[in-house]
Amino acid sequence: MAFHVEGLVAIIVFYLAILAVGIWAAWKTKNTGSDGDRSEAIIVGGRDIGLLVGGFTMTATWVGGGYINGTAEAVYVPDYGLAWAQAPIGYSLSLVLGGLFFAKPMRSKGYVTMLDPFQQIYGKRMGGLLFIPALMGEMFWAAAIFSALGATISVIIDINVNISVIISALIATLYTLVGGLYSVAYTDVVQLFCIFLGLWVSVPFALSHPAVTDIGLTAVHQVYQAPWLGSVNSLDIYTWLDNFFLLTLGGIPWQAYFQRVLSSSSATYAQVLSFLAAFGCVVMAVPAILIGAIGASTAWNQTEYGLPDPKSKKEADMILPIVLQYLCPVYISFFGLGAVSAAVMSSADSSILSASSMFARNIYQLSFRQNASDREIVWVMRITILLFGASATAMALLASSVYGLWYLSSDLVYIIIFPQLLCVLFIKGTNTYGAIAGYLFGLVLRITGGEPYLYLQPLIFYPGWYQDDNNLYIQRFPFKTLSMLTAFATNVLVSYLAKYLFESGTLPPKLDFLDAVVARYSREHMDKATLVKSDNIVLNELAPVNPRHSQTLSSTFTNKEAFNYVDSSPELSNTEDN
Numbered sequence: 001m002a003f004h005v006e007g008l009v010a011i012i013v014f015y016l017a018i019l020a021v022g023i024w025a026a027w028k029t030k031n032t033g034s035d036g037d038r039s040e041a042i043i044v045g046g047r048d049i050g051l052l053v054g055g056f057t058m059t060a061t062w063v064g065g066g067y068i069n070g071t072a073e074a075v076y077v078p079d080y081g082l083a084w085a086q087a088p089i090g091y092s093l094s095l096v097l098g099g100l101f102f103a104k105p106m107r108s109k110g111y112v113t114m115l116d117p118f119q120q121i122y123g124k125r126m127g128g129l130l131f132i133p134a135l136m137g138e139m140f141w142a143a144a145i146f147s148a149l150g151a152t153i154s155v156i157i158d159i160n161v162n163i164s165v166i167i168s169a170l171i172a173t174l175y176t177l178v179g180g181l182y183s184v185a186y187t188d189v190v191q192l193f194c195i196f197l198g199l200w201v202s203v204p205f206a207l208s209h210p211a212v213t214d215i216g217l218t219a220v221h222q223v224y225q226a227p228w229l230g231s232v233n234s235l236d237i238y239t240w241l242d243n244f245f246l247l248t249l250g251g252i253p254w255q256a257y258f259q260r261v262l263s264s265s266s267a268t269y270a271q272v273l274s275f276l277a278a279f280g281c282v283v284m285a286v287p288a289i290l291i292g293a294i295g296a297s298t299a300w301n302q303t304e305y306g307l308p309d310p311k312s313k314k315e316a317d318m319i320l321p322i323v324l325q326y327l328c329p330v331y332i333s334f335f336g337l338g339a340v341s342a343a344v345m346s347s348a349d350s351s352i353l354s355a356s357s358m359f360a361r362n363i364y365q366l367s368f369r370q371n372a373s374d375r376e377i378v379w380v381m382r383i384t385i386l387l388f389g390a391s392a393t394a395m396a397l398l399a400s401s402v403y404g405l406w407y408l409s410s411d412l413v414y415i416i417i418f419p420q421l422l423c424v425l426f427i428k429g430t431n432t433y434g435a436i437a438g439y440l441f442g443l444v445l446r447i448t449g450g451e452p453y454l455y456l457q458p459l460i461f462y463p464g465w466y467q468d469d470n471n472l473y474i475q476r477f478p479f480k481t482l483s484m485l486t487a488f489a490t491n492v493l494v495s496y497l498a499k500y501l502f503e504s505g506t507l508p509p510k511l512d513f514l515d516a517v518v519a520r521y522s523r524e525h526m527d528k529a530t531l532v533k534s535d536n537i538v539l540n541e542l543a544p545v546n547p548r549h550s551q552t553l554s555s556t557f558t559n560k561e562a563f564n565y566v567d568s569s570p571e572l573s574n575t576e577d578n
Helices: 005-030 035-047 051-062 065-076 087-108 116-122 124-156 161-207 234-250 255-263 267-296 316-327 330-368 374-398 402-426 432-448 479-503 553-557 570-577
Strands: none
Touching (some): 005 330, 035 161, 035 330, 035 374, 051 087, 051 255, 065 124, 065 267, 065 316, 087 234, 087 255, 087 402, 116 124, 116 432, 124 255, 124 316, 124 330, 124 402, 124 432, 161 255, 161 316, 161 330, 234 402, 234 479, 255 267, 255 330, 316 330, 330 374, 402 479
């Protein structure tokens, strides 16, 4: 493949434009807020992200390289098709559910990161445990999309894959380093516009190529391969449902999502942003679906790509850049390359910022250095942004199974963090003992279920398992959702068992070594003033209250306050205190 100077120039121009926007946003950050809350401005942007910028940045967080490339691949692969392209609907429903049930309680309480409520209720140790799967999800996701970017660029312009990955990672890390959430948010606006325009401009040219058959015909009839609409057979219905619930419910407990929620100017705005992003995810998936359908409708022997076709060459995951390269004019393919690069960078920068935000606040500040100055926290964030950016880049270059690691870590987010988030927000009375038990049960059930991408053989064989051609064991049973439900039930049951044993006197108070039940005040539990600003929350709202033994069953198991929040304001706080 020849080296394309025009393509290289196009990418350089695009990257310089993104960097310029990021630096401008960094300057805006320095002129926002007081010196005392610089770290919070980096994490949540001063809590003044508007609807337009907020909607773009929340959409761009999901519409990344994996989302665009993966949707096109699912539609193109004959054994899957559109029926298995679950990401657009799954992530959109995830945002809708997040807006309906999770955005308001998180934003109305003035939290700064997703881990704040865990540390407030369960203590700093549990917050540290939950940081592990959250960090793994963010880091492996960033590494996976950096890896996809390098392969994408190498398809269209013949440059070294490693160089393209390193340069892209450097630029994304640089503007995230200098500007925090403001840089990420404003560059997301530019990147999402480029994705939308780049892919939609490419679609008409690809459709009109002589080698492409009418996609309406190939949707339901076999021409070059099975119809691209696809189908779900009866044996795979439980696998389909398991994956669907993983995307829908597992897409909620991510710091990248709650960072946008918590940066909103109000709880209502946070909900509206979620709904706007849900609509944006569906819209942005349409061109990727069409490109996958075009790939399935192409006689590749009539193109410069030739035979065998992409799926036979095991390049189905690169069908989107291949369509851009071989079915579009040169200048259009370069424009589309910019769109794919934008998609990757818009997700990678969010993951790097999310990981560094959780570490600086929930691990460094709240667990080890509660009296750390704001300047110190800012420097910790900058150092960790560099470290996490470099780590994601190294994994993208060196790891052979980045996607397998990301699949496993995203499963852990669904199985471990989601049920814990449900408990901490909506189930009154859960405690650290239940949280730890749920964490361990969920982790064990997921690991023992196996992971084909990592060649991890299962220890528990659920009904419907089979062995594929590569001698890998595949589970048809929805064991991921079972693991999540088990973790949730374990948290609730163990919490109330521990509560009963200690409060009834069956176990002596000295055995409450985590201070989760007996102790009214504990150094292990975060002080409310450390977690939230006094002007964001009524001061007595987080005060611990002794349980009433006369409570009914429904009031015992339901956290009604989570459904009856009122947006707090400084005036309201002062009134309540008085």
